[in-house]
Amino acid sequence: MRAQTLPRPYRSRNAAGSSRPVPAAVAAGLRKLARQRRPVYAIVAMMVVLLVSGMATGFDLAVKLNYVFGAVLVISFVWAKWGIGRLSVHVDRPKGDLSVGDELHEVITVRNSGGPPRAWIEIEDITDIPNVSLGRVVSLPGIVTFRRVEARAKLVQRGEYTLGPLVIRSADPFGIFPQEKSVADARRIRVYPRILDLPDYVLPSTELSGEHARRRRSPMLSPEVSSIREYEPGDAISRIHWPSTARTGQLMVKLFDRGRAGEVWIVFDQEARVQAGAGRESTDEYGATIAASTAHRYLSMQLPVGYSAHGSESLVMAPERGSGQREAIFEHLVTSKPAGTHPLFNALTDIERELGRNSSLVVITASAQPEWVDAVTSLQKRGVRANVVLLDPATFGGSWSIDDVRLRLLAGGARTFIVKRGASIQAALSEPETMGPRAGMGRRMLLERAR
Secondary structure, three states: OOOOOOOOOOEEEEOOOOOOOOOHHHHHHHHHHHHHOHHHHHHHHHHHHHHHHHHHHOOHHHHHHHHHHHHHHHHHHHHHHHHHHOEEEEEEOOOOOEEOOOEEEEEEEEEEEOOOOEEEEEEEEEEOOOOOOOEEEEEEOOOEEEEEEEEEEEOOOOEEEEEEEEEEEEOOOOOOOOEEEEEEOOEEEEEEOOOOOOOOOOOOOOOOOHHHOOOOEEOOOOOOEEEEEEOOOOOOHHHEOHHHHHHHOOOEEEEEEOOOOOEEEEEEOOEHHHOOEEOOEEHHHHHHHHHHHHHHHHHHOOOOEEEEEEOOEEEEEEEEOOHHHHHHHHHHHHHOOOOEOOOHHHHHHHOHHHOOOOEEEEEEEOOOOHHHHHHHHHHHHOOOEEEEEEEOHHHHOOOOOOHHHHHHHHHHOOEEEEEOOOOOHHHHOOOOOOOHHHHHHOHHHHHHHHO
């Protein structure tokens, strides 16, 4: 049975559940603090040995050393507790969400308000953002003093992360009683995909007419007016159609539609078995950058953009214009992981009925399965303008090749682009693939091989 695309409100499914694990950085900090407490146990053990040996042998020096160690423990404990209690820290974190390529910048101010001088204080804003460390070590030599430090890190991977809590670590001069104090709460931060200035590689159909130009009502202002109706309370004055108002003697307002511009459909393949690479150097991260940049470009051109992707979360959205469409697509790209089980062929058949001669299709995938290529070829025969961005898995560490898929797509006439790891995405999308030296084999031979 073929699944149907749902109109807005869109459908969304979370396959991973709502529970979130404790960040690894928090667990690492707790283990570090436990290791730092080992000197206390060693000194206590030594005091027990000295006390027992002094009482058993009558050796006065052992008993006196036991007193000295006891005094050191008491003084160090008071120093550590008193000192950490007089420290205060304030952090200025970035406001709002960020994008890949942006710099995460924090300003941290630590103050000593009457506590003992500190040779070192470790400040760390714990986070699970990949390849980001927000830790500094400062000294406060005075009883009343402060230090202001900056922490900077470049964001390299999209996702939803935790920033914080901010903790400070200090100890007494002997390092016997390490102390840790949390001074700022954690908050969630979203890192959106990078937006690239892509060439117009999709080539949407903008001059369509007849039965294939499906006209739809639009709640927003548009160059296309579909009809008029009587004025209703709440209608904007700018929508009044004055010639009809003068002719009928009643206030008449214009109804707008989407016009006859082509629709752009983006299908982003997040099936787990077709992913290669890890982190920022993965097919999923490259694909997300292309999907986000494509959606941003054509939504900025006031073209309706549809979206379909099935990862850890599934989202299918009918073509729409506006910032709401952009936010929904970007939110999915941030939260959805490449852990889907929905094949690309099924994703294409899900939206098949929504595609027509005024539709431009963008498929972003690293899959070498032939079934989805047949689906793209079938859509092309119906007049859909197909554009396929193939992420070369071999360059990302994958064990499969897309050569046969490339040949099938070229033989079927689909505009095909190859994106490799480390290469410029803009350059890769500037010129589609061609038959190249294989053209000498003859088109018929290529078609036979593709079949």
